[in-house]
Amino acid sequence: MVKDFDRLTITDDFMFCKVMQNEGLCKELLEMILTDKIGKITALAAQYSIATYEQAKSVRFDIAVQNEKGTFYDIEMQVADTHNLAKRMRFYQAAIDISFLDKGYSYKKMSDSFIIFICLFDMIGKNKPVYTFENICVEDKSICLQDGTKKIILNANAFNETDDKDLSGFLKYVKTGIVTTDFTGRIENMIQAVKNSEQARQEYQIMSAAMMDEREKGAHQKALETARILKQLGDSITKIMQVTGLTEEEVEKIHL
Structure with a gap:
């Protein structure tokens, strides 16, 4: 059953994509999650598709972002636990890599990439607000492969488990819809603006x-x-x- 337009929240794909198409909000969210500056955004697209090859399953990203250095960021909102998230992230990473190589880049020039899933559930089960994964050496965990890839899973259930007030406020907003920070207030204002747009209503x-x-x-x-x-x-x-x-x-x- 299709959800009523006026009841949409940040967790619904349509509204999440509408909000994150705002470059300022998207950039602020990425920098909040990564705790680092990402530089100038040069490309931002919602529901961005990558076709790996003719017979393969295509990939559609909720929000795809590139900065001036070519770094690729995929941001996904995940409401339900489909129990295949790890494999899905693996497939997304493969699709991103193939798309770079299709453009004629050599391996050395492949851009860094971040796959970010914002989840309403705790996929890992350790009650952490953020899980960051890199390719680490099993024999010596101080060694990272440095292949330029990171996978990040946010757990909105654990919004009280971080000292970062902005991140805590965002995760709480995702989980409960309650505004507690300036950032989530601006997101809420954006959502209300979308709901007041007849064009957005018709599009939905x-x-x-x-x-x-x-x-x-x-x-x-x-x-x-x-x-x-x-x-x-x-x-x-x-x-x-x-x-x-x-x-x-x-x-x-x-x-x-």
Whole structure:
């Protein structure tokens, strides 16, 4: 079921992307998470897609950012624990690397990249507000591979577990919607501005309709595949119709 436009929060993809398209807010969030300056942003895109190669699954980033040095930042909002986040981050990293190489860069010129997931749950289970991962030597943990990649997971559940007031305030806002800092106040103001925009409302309605259409197409395709299997097993058309919800005409058209 599609969420009502007026009930959208920072945790909803549509609203998160709208807010983070504001360069100032996006830059401030990145610098807060990384505790470092990122320099000038030269590219910022919402729902940015990378196709690795023709037959492969494409990747769509919530927010993709590049700075003047070419460093790539991917920021994702993750509401539900799908239990595949680690592998998903691995795939995202591969897609980013391939996209750089497709542009003709040598290995040495590949830009640094950061994959950042803001989660409403504790994926790791250690009650830390931030988990940062690099490639560390197992035999000597003081040695880092220095391949230019970092993966960062934020745990909004642990908003009370950090002394950084700005980060704590942001995580609390993500988890509860309560504004406690200047930064989250500006995010909330941006959200209200989006909700007052008739253009944004129409855009959300169009996007929601397209998503529902895709789901329906996917469900119909799954029903056809199920029907084909049942037909191969020799089940009657009546039974296949009952199981899949397809019409008699649709079932009869299925070729084995």
